[in-house]
Amino acid sequence: MDEAANIKLSEVLPLRTDEFPDKLDLRIPFGNLVGDIFEITGIRRYEDEFQIEYYSHPNLLKKVPQRISVYFTAFLKAVEFHENLYSDYNHVDDEGHQYIIISYKTSNTFDTIENLIGEGNSAILDLKKEVDVTVNGFQWKNEYDTDEKPFTLDVVLPLLRRMKFNFVKYTHGTNEYGKDIVFSEFSKFGQLKYHAMQVKPGNVGGGAKGKIKTLIEQAESAFSIPYTGQESRDEMYISSFTFVISGKFSEEAKREVLYRVPEKLKGTIHFIDKEKVLELIERYWVI
The missing domain is CATH 3.40.91.30 (Restriction Endonuclease)
Known part of the structure; x- marks a missing residue:
């Protein structure tokens, strides 16, 4: 059975990836915002594969002019074009708020959990840029x-x-x-x-x-x-x-x-x- 633990993200960042226990499901409390939309809520390891879980909530999308459902649908569609990103359908929490969870999975070798998180965050930020184009249109710079x-x-x-x-x-x-x-x-x-x-x-x-x-x-x-x-x-x-x-x-x-x-x-x-x-x-x- 997979182990589960709750811990602050700052406490695991210095760890080497080979020190992170196999089959550990680490739950991260809210407070680690990525790109003004996503929170890091979990890190898992299964053998040589790591997975970082990103949670999005409409409270983090107050500046988005489009309907939340349109924006989330664009995210779910965009994930299909990335080999290392995965997601399932929209969720609804106990208060009726819609949210999505996107996971970054990789078997690449990283020295530390901090470097692993950095790679996952970059993938999420790139995804957000793509979704902005999908929803708002493309602007040539x-x-x-x-x-x-x-x-x-x-x-x-x-x-x-x-x-x-x-x-x-x-x-x-x-x-x-x-x-x-x-x-x-x-x-x-x-x-x-x-x-x-x-x-x-x-x-x-x-x-x-x-x-x-x-x-x-x-x-x-x-x-x-x-x-x-x-x-x-x-x-x-x-x-x-x-x-x-x-x-x-x-x-x-x-x-x-x-x-x-x-x-x-x-x-x-x-x-x-x-x-x-x-x-x-x-x-x-x-x-």
Whole structure:
């Protein structure tokens, strides 16, 4: 039988995750607010998997102009697009107030409970941003035109999840080999197909020879060097590569990239600009 205990969150944050007892169901008193909406109410461990429970109550949603049920329904729908987030249907407490519980589950290795909680909180905050777009509509920010990171995190990553791609992962860094984002999908034959994206801010024109050369080199690296993802420990090679920018591609730039890439890559490289991004947001994200 699972053990249950009540304790303040601050008392367990310094613990190493390997010190947290297996099958312990830790109940956390209210007072640990995440994103002005959710409270951390529980931490569980079962073998190598940890679960953090987040409770939402309408008393925490007084600033939301929409009906509570609309907002909660959007949360429950959004959870379906995240591999590590789970939820069930709306609940009603003894006073007749509606609430939902969302759980973050992970088998990843963390040094401390504090780091584990930090990862769960980040997932909940990202979820809240997505729900705000669903309910209130999408607003393009000026920083997306010049800064790759917010464009990637706020727009491209959640959009890919909304399009029901699997294992969407942000891989930007020194060893990305042209892949800012990797993701996958099942073909109609039931086989996983792997894809990658390179994200850039601003416009790409035909006169930007240095930028176009860099794009081509990144595409070649992305195809030639495999990656290891969440779905498998095996090395995986991508079958398509997409350039996503927050501005506009000139037709000349696209022709030059497609003309100069190796023959074997023709037909596997795609381009998405701001106009297409906004079209996809309206189709897959906003209600």
